[in-house]
Amino acid sequence: MEGENVVDDTFDSDVIDMWGITGSTWRSSPSSFYLSIILGGLMRKKRSRQIGGIIILVVVGLLLAEVFFNVLSAKLIDYNKENVIPQQLTTFTGTNIVRPDPDVRWRMMPNTPDHDSRGWRNGNGQAPDQVDIVAIGDSHTWGNHAVVEDTWSKALGRMIGSPVYQMALGYYNTVEYWLLVQEAIELHPKIIIIGTYLGNDIFGTYQIVYYVDPKYYYLGDPVFEQKYSCNVTTDDVQLKLEEIGRSLADVISETENDRQDVSLIHRLKKYSSLLQYISNKWNIWMDIPSIVGFTEWAKMYPEYSATVSDNDVSSVILQPGYRLLMEDLSNPKIAEGLRLTKNLYGEIKDQLDEEGIKLLVLEIPTEEMVYRDLADKPLSDVYLKLIENETAIVNDLNSYFDSKGIAHISALDNLTKAAITGEQLYPPILSGHPYAAGYKVYAETVYEALMNYKLIDEVK
Numbered sequence: 001m002e003g004e005n006v007v008d009d010t011f012d013s014d015v016i017d018m019w020g021i022t023g024s025t026w027r028s029s030p031s032s033f034y035l036s037i038i039l040g041g042l043m044r045k046k047r048s049r050q051i052g053g054i055i056i057l058v059v060v061g062l063l064l065a066e067v068f069f070n071v072l073s074a075k076l077i078d079y080n081k082e083n084v085i086p087q088q089l090t091t092f093t094g095t096n097i098v099r100p101d102p103d104v105r106w107r108m109m110p111n112t113p114d115h116d117s118r119g120w121r122n123g124n125g126q127a128p129d130q131v132d133i134v135a136i137g138d139s140h141t142w143g144n145h146a147v148v149e150d151t152w153s154k155a156l157g158r159m160i161g162s163p164v165y166q167m168a169l170g171y172y173n174t175v176e177y178w179l180l181v182q183e184a185i186e187l188h189p190k191i192i193i194i195g196t197y198l199g200n201d202i203f204g205t206y207q208i209v210y211y212v213d214p215k216y217y218y219l220g221d222p223v224f225e226q227k228y229s230c231n232v233t234t235d236d237v238q239l240k241l242e243e244i245g246r247s248l249a250d251v252i253s254e255t256e257n258d259r260q261d262v263s264l265i266h267r268l269k270k271y272s273s274l275l276q277y278i279s280n281k282w283n284i285w286m287d288i289p290s291i292v293g294f295t296e297w298a299k300m301y302p303e304y305s306a307t308v309s310d311n312d313v314s315s316v317i318l319q320p321g322y323r324l325l326m327e328d329l330s331n332p333k334i335a336e337g338l339r340l341t342k343n344l345y346g347e348i349k350d351q352l353d354e355e356g357i358k359l360l361v362l363e364i365p366t367e368e369m370v371y372r373d374l375a376d377k378p379l380s381d382v383y384l385k386l387i388e389n390e391t392a393i394v395n396d397l398n399s400y401f402d403s404k405g406i407a408h409i410s411a412l413d414n415l416t417k418a419a420i421t422g423e424q425l426y427p428p429i430l431s432g433h434p435y436a437a438g439y440k441v442y443a444e445t446v447y448e449a450l451m452n453y454k455l456i457d458e459v460k
Helices: 010-019 023-028 030-076 152-160 174-185 201-212 214-219 222-228 236-258 260-271 273-281 288-300 320-325 332-355 381-404 412-420 436-452
Strands: 098-101 105-108 133-137 164-168 191-197 306-308 316-318 358-364 407-410
Touching: 133 152, 133 174, 152 164, 152 436, 164 174, 174 191, 174 201, 174 332, 191 332, 191 436, 201 214, 201 332, 222 332, 236 288, 236 320, 236 332, 288 316, 320 381, 332 358, 332 381, 358 381, 358 436, 381 407, 407 436, 412 436
Parallel strands: 133 164, 133 191, 191 358, 358 407
Antiparallel strands: 098 105, 306 316
16 A cells, blocks of 8 residues: 555565575564674675585595505506506516416416415415315406406305405416416315306417417317418407407597597596596496597497497497407317317316316306397397307307216306396496406306305305
8 A cells, every 4th residue: 555664575585595584584674684694694604614614625535535546556556457457468578466477378476456475366465275166267257347355256255155266367268277277276175166258268278279378389289280370470360350459449549639528538537546446446437538439439340349229228339340250160260269178178177076176167258148139239240140159159168068077157147137137237338347246147157056066065
């Protein structure tokens, strides 16, 4: 009404927006309102100081964490901060974590971080004189992309309530497994488990016997060697692998040069030990240049690659072309590697029978086989051929194992079931090695076999 005091309600919203004070304060007492403004300002300054203090504490905490992980990584020297085996183990010059070995080519130096007094990845400390179970293998048993407690041998030990002693390193193959069995016998185990990776063990076995190390040439067939002129400079498989590797390296390099945002993230992760630890521990793949580069590479070279892009499944980039080269049984060298592999497992079985030790073989499939039903369709002819060949290799191995009485189990079905749930089993780019979740599936598979073959009673 005219003549009455009317309060402009629009002021209320301004007050609420600016100060968080209700319009009723203004209506009831203007002096209280101004006092509230003063007090509110003081409170905001106090909150600002508190927020500033929190930010400072966070920054200091991150800096301290970075210092801690840098000190830790300094102790590792050349040891890759991603918990990945050094990629050039054959280059010993200037490294003091990997040493040449008269039997198995190389092994880690004793007491390297995460490694025991024998140089095996069982955690730091004195290696035991006796164990019930030994796990032998390559990088899949060593545990690329996993901290030592998340390797499948450690996970299996927790499941059965008895420690599993690991003897593994990257680039090992069936020849090294055969030699390591001799060393493992000295620990008087009841069971020896060998993790054989189908992705490269067979080709690796062919390589070491025919041209990598003269000590093992006697295992090969002289007639075969003469017929196929086995050497590294003319090996068709090796040359093709190198060609694929160069194509990938070129695309990633171009990506880093063209994408400054990608390069920044790459540099941050490259030089931050904290980011590397977080990436590895919680399966956060921060190698953005590789992700972008691999994605571009997959588009440019569809004959080598495949993708999994289903929203309900963890996205990954696969490399069926690369894997097929090392599993193509139509290549006489791969077929020869398979023959050598079976013969060596036969010798392992015979020797362990003499010692009264049980043998179990874990067949580790390629990532491409795990995602065969989830990969984007249509599958290329190369991918289909890889599936055909890896299936044939497994069937051949299983027939041989059965004939020799060798206990065996494949992790393929369990990994496939886990992948269907959308669980991130592997890094998103071409690695082939799983995260901790994948190694846990390996352990569960081995535990299943120990139960099925009644081997678990050996360690109870």
